[in-house]
Amino acid sequence: MSNIYYCNKCKNNCSIEIVNINSHAYYSGYKCSKGLSDAKSHLNQEDKILTARAILTNAKMSTIPVRTTDKIPFSLIPDAIKIIENTKVKAPIEKGAVIIENILDTGINVVTLRKVL
Ligand code: SF4
Structure with missing residues (x-):
């Protein structure tokens, strides 16, 4: 499963791909740690089985x-x-x-x- 988080914190407008393999998330496409951190927060705000x-x-x-x-x-x-x-x-x-x-x-x-x- 994968989805894209679009970081717009600066003019680079990175598209950060989040790939989930065996319940572990892998991130690619970010150019700084701020974007990675935001993408992780985004993933944690998805709908969930509670x-x-x-x-x-x-x-x-x-x-x-x-x-x-x-x-x-x-x-x-x-x-x-x-x-x-x-x-x-x-x-x-x-x-x-x-x-x-x-x-x-x-x-x-x-x-x-x-x-x-
Ligand atoms: S990941 Fe970093 S460099 Fe890319 S848009 Fe976000 S803040 Fe800018």
């Missing part, structure tokens, strides 16, 4: 790891984390159980990442 922890009740652990079923827009991640961290899940619960449907009207669900008896 992982977080919800509140777990009726169990020894107090939280349970969960994730979204698809990538959610970067701008929604802070609000999604707040919702997830305030959601209560009662044990016992299966791995993959839906704990939030259609989070923030994205059409994406949030599911558990482990089974708790």
